[in-house]
Amino acid sequence: MRKIADSTVRRLSLYLRFLEEFEDQGIATVSSDALALRGGTTSAQVRKDLSFFGSFGKRGLGYAVPELAGRLREILGLGRKYRVILLGAGKIGSALVQYRGFQKRGFEIVEIFDVDPAKIGKRWNGVEVSDVASLEAKLRDQGIDIAVLVTPAEVAQVLADRIVKLGIKAVLNFAPVQLAVPEDVAVKNVNLALELEALSYALTNR
Amino acid sequence: MRKIADSTVRRLSLYLRFLEEFEDQGIATVSSDALALRGGTTSAQVRKDLSFFGSFGKRGLGYAVPELAGRLREILGLGRKYRVILLGAGKIGSALVQYRGFQKRGFEIVEIFDVDPAKIGKRWNGVEVSDVASLEAKLRDQGIDIAVLVTPAEVAQVLADRIVKLGIKAVLNFAPVQLAVPEDVAVKNVNLALELEALSYALTNR
DNA sequence: ATAGATTTGTGAATCATTTCACAAAGTCTC
DNA sequence: GAGACTTTGTGAAATGATTCACAAATCTAT
Numbered sequence: 001m002r003k004i005a006d007s008t009v010r011r012l013s014l015y016l017r018f019l020e021e022f023e024d025q026g027i028a029t030v031s032s033d034a035l036a037l038r039g040g041t042t043s044a045q046v047r048k049d050l051s052f053f054g055s056f057g058k059r060g061l062g063y064a065v066p067e068l069a070g071r072l073r074e075i076l077g078l079g080r081k082y083r084v085i086l087l088g089a090g091k092i093g094s095a096l097v098q099y100r101g102f103q104k105r106g107f108e109i110v111e112i113f114d115v116d117p118a119k120i121g122k123r124w125n126g127v128e129v130s131d132v133a134s135l136e137a138k139l140r141d142q143g144i145d146i147a148v149l150v151t152p153a154e155v156a157q158v159l160a161d162r163i164v165k166l167g168i169k170a171v172l173n174f175a176p177v178q179l180a181v182p183e184d185v186a187v188k189n190v191n192l193a194l195e196l197e198a199l200s201y202a203l204t205n206r
Numbered sequence: 207m208r209k210i211a212d213s214t215v216r217r218l219s220l221y222l223r224f225l226e227e228f229e230d231q232g233i234a235t236v237s238s239d240a241l242a243l244r245g246g247t248t249s250a251q252v253r254k255d256l257s258f259f260g261s262f263g264k265r266g267l268g269y270a271v272p273e274l275a276g277r278l279r280e281i282l283g284l285g286r287k288y289r290v291i292l293l294g295a296g297k298i299g300s301a302l303v304q305y306r307g308f309q310k311r312g313f314e315i316v317e318i319f320d321v322d323p324a325k326i327g328k329r330w331n332g333v334e335v336s337d338v339a340s341l342e343a344k345l346r347d348q349g350i351d352i353a354v355l356v357t358p359a360e361v362a363q364v365l366a367d368r369i370v371k372l373g374i375k376a377v378l379n380f381a382p383v384q385l386a387v388p389e390d391v392a393v394k395n396v397n398l399a400l401e402l403e404a405l406s407y408a409l410t411n412r
Numbered sequence: 413a414t415a416g417a418t419t420t421g422t423g424a425a426t427c428a429t430t431t432c433a434c435a436a437a438g439t440c441t442c
Numbered sequence: 443g444a445g446a447c448t449t450t451g452t453g454a455a456a457t458g459a460t461t462c463a464c465a466a467a468t469c470t471a472t
Contacts, residue, residue, distance in 0.1 A: 204283025
């Protein structure tokens with residue numbers, strides 16, 4: 001498949017969210033213009049984004065809301081469940097485990113690991129926290145799709161290496177480091193410090 | 207000032223982080239190539255990014271680590287403290303309050319608000335949780351720089367409007383909605399669902 | 413001093429993304 | 443069902459970001 005820009009994929013996710021809102025409101029069809037207005041972009045952008053994957057609209061009318069939502073779910077690969085592990089049972093990890101949007105989209109946390117003996121053995125939302133030393137033993141042939149890294153910066157790379165060796169191909173990284181991974185492994189970073197500094201820059205340069 | 211791309215600003219933040227690492231290791235000078243290697247980019251990119259703001263290097267030698275770090279802090283506006291308020295005393299908010307990188311960079315949480323009577327009055331890391339109804343009263347002439355929104359999606363826009371009316375010019379938004387704000391207000395979104403769906407897309411289309 | 417090795421800073425070229433603009437296809441009204 | 447109106451889908455143009463490539467500056471070793 002033709003390479004699609006990351007920015008495009010993110011907008012598709014947004015469109016899907018808006019379509020679901022519209023669906024809840026009982027709106028049957030929506031134009032690229034309405035979608036653009038909701039998302040702070042332009043109608044041409046919306047149509048171009050969709051055009052990479054096919055033509056889903058009806059000229060003169062717009063897009064059928066439930067149908068387009070369905071197509072976007074397909075495109076984004078949301079038609080299935082994803083098995084997710086959490087590395088690091090700290091504050092952020094705890095917030096993630098209880099985050100309902102996670103479940104709702106089919107992302108299921110199946111294992112949690114930590115090093116802290118005080119945490120190991122505890123149950124979090126029904127999942128027992130395991131010793132990270134048992135990572136390889138526990139995950140052999142488990143078919144894990146995504147690893148969420150919520151550890152201190154110092155250990156993130158070492159854990160990433162172990163994850164990669166286990167064949168996991170997607171990582172959501174909250175540790176404030178740039179991970180080095182093979183190019184067939186997808187990494188998305190959530191870096192709070194970066195966001196704050198971008199705001200600081202914006203406040204400074206106006 | 208000439209418009210600088212968001213991607214550039216984010217890379218500058220990264221460079222600063224790397225420079226601080228190098229400083230800790232006692233490294234006195236660094237080349238654009240070394241910096242690029244550390245950050246997974248190219249030396250030309252590093253030099254171009256810096257060139258928007260001046261020329262900080264010495265040909266034949268590279269960049270003086272502490273000096274460049276200082277210049278980047280200036281550029282990013284990190285030479286001062288920022289007064290931050292937290293809207294929403296939930297799980298993520300709790301994680302943020304205790305996040306040390308926050309303090310370290312001069313972002314100080316001075317007020318926390320919630321609607322839940324069970325939370326109002328409690329102390330979080332030394333800061334009392336206030337009723338969100340008292341937002342305007344508490345913040346008048348308080349000189350707040352940044353608001354962090356960690357509320358359910360439903361109330362985020364209403365709160366954003368109130369924040370804007372109070373003259374706050376920067377928002378870090380964790381609610382999974384696209385906020386509508388005047389264009390002189392900077393908004394950065396942290397949207398977990400978007401990141402997960404980008405991973406889902408990456409896993410699906412390979 | 414001089415020669416050879418590094419490394420910056422930056423226009424120019426390339427590559428990527430967004431916006432424009434309009435024909436084609438459909439809807440809606442009377 | 444004819445005419446006016448809407449809205450899509452998409453090449454082409456414009457804009458934006460990254461990479462190339464090289465002169466200029468400085469360093470190092472002798």
